[in-house]
Amino acid sequence: MKTSHNFKLTAAAVMLASALLTGCNQANSSTAATKADAVVAIPVEAVLTRQGQISSSYRTTATLEARAEAEVISKATGIVQKILVEEGDKVTVGQLLAVLDNERQQYSLNKEKAELSRLSSELKRMEEMYQRQLISADVFEKLKWQFDSLQASVSLAELALKETEIRAPIDGVVARRYAKVGQLVNQHATQSLFHLVSNQQLEAVVHLPEQQLAQARVGQQAMLQFAGMTPVNAELVRISPVVDASSGTVRAVLKVANAQQQLKPGMFAQVQLQFDVKTDALLLPKRALMSTDNTQTVFVIDSEHKVSRKQVHLGYQADNTVEILSGLELGEQVVIAGQSALKDEALVNVVTVRQF
Structure with missing residues (x-):
């Protein structure tokens, strides 16, 4: 009877141990499944595709140039007597910049005028005699030619005197003053006395690659960015009809308004030329794209x-943005961070839906 009782106790102990072992195994299996589920749900960031404005553009660099500039030289020979402007002064067309010694030109003009006055009196007297047929037509015509020739000489003397006054040929600013009081100026030496630049309107020359030529049009807008300044608008005004064979580029000129004269010739600019603008394009951040063999793909998140x-x-x-022509719909949720660890049908945990 003792043996039978001991056997019952041993069997009960075995059953209890088995039950405990089974419970532990089930608990361990449940924990493992929970961990497996956490690994499968990969954390990602996403965005929603949206409609917005985007432009086709080309980026390059350029240096500002003055639309109009002039090296002021003297057409007369003489010594500089007066200088009326300095570097940085604004000048207008015709404004007096400097004066040369003009005593010789003044004497020459006075002489020619006196001779013209004498000949004018003689011509008047001869005309009366010609009307009365007291002199021949040949004599009268020769005197008229002499008078006309002397009138031209007076005009030349007046011009020579006028040319001793150095005047501005354009509106602008005095960029450099080379002339000095007492300096001998030789009309045959073509020496520059002043350098003038027009700052009211500047130009930026860009060289477009040949493949961009089909999109470029006169009248298109551009944005110029200068160091430490707000962006400045510009307009494409001229496109060369010739492609430079050595560089494969086309010369294009941008007009840059400068009414406030904050910009200066020679300034360096980053240029963005806008070829076309779409106002309702389907947009996506570039960081969502994955490129393989020139094929662009994205990961789209479904409702599950x-x-x-x-x-x-x-x-x-x-x-940082691209236009999607096909492959996506408006409002679809697209992965922008964490896509390197994904594959089709992978379960994800969307940590953040960012705006762009």
């Missing part, structure tokens, strides 16, 4: 938090 890889076709591209 699973992703699928889709191929997209791109249109215009901006700094």
Whole structure:
């Protein structure tokens, strides 16, 4: 009877141990499954595709140039007597900049005028005699030719005197003053006395690659960025009809308004030329794209938090944004961070839906 009782106790102990072991195994299996689920749900960041404005543009650099500038030289020979402007002064067309010694030109003009006055009196007297047929037509005509020739000489003397006054040929600013009081100026030496530049309107010359020529049009807008300044608007006003064979580029000129004269010739600018603008394009951040063999793909998140890889076709591209021509719909949720660890049908945990 003792043996039977001991056997019952041993069997009960075995059953209890088995039950405990089974419970532990089930608990361990449940914990493992929970951990497996956490690993599968990969954390990602996403955005929603949206409609917005994007432009087709080309970026390059340029140096500002004055639209009009002039080296002022003297057409007369003489010594500089007066200088009326300095560097940085604004000048207008015709404004007096400097004066040369003009005593010799003044004497020459006075002589020619006196001779013209004498000949004018003689011509008047001869005309009366000609009307009365007291002199021949040949004599009268020769005197008229002499009078006309002397009138031209007076005009030349007046011009020579006028040329001793150095005047501004354009509106602008005195960039350099080379002339000095007492300096001998030789009209045959073509020496520069002043350098004038027009700051009211500047130009920026850019060289467009040949493949961009089809999109470039006169009248298109551009944005110029200078160091430490707010962006400045410009307009494409001229496109060369010739492609430079050595560089494969086309010369294009931008007009830059400078009414406040904050910009100066020679300043360096970053240029963004806008070829076309779309106001209702389907947009996506560039960071969402994955490129493989020239094919662009993205991961799209469905309602069950699973992703699928889709191929997209791109249109215009901006700094951080691209236009989607096909492959996505408006409002779809697209992964922008964490996509390197994803594959089709992967379960994701969307940590953040960012705005762009």
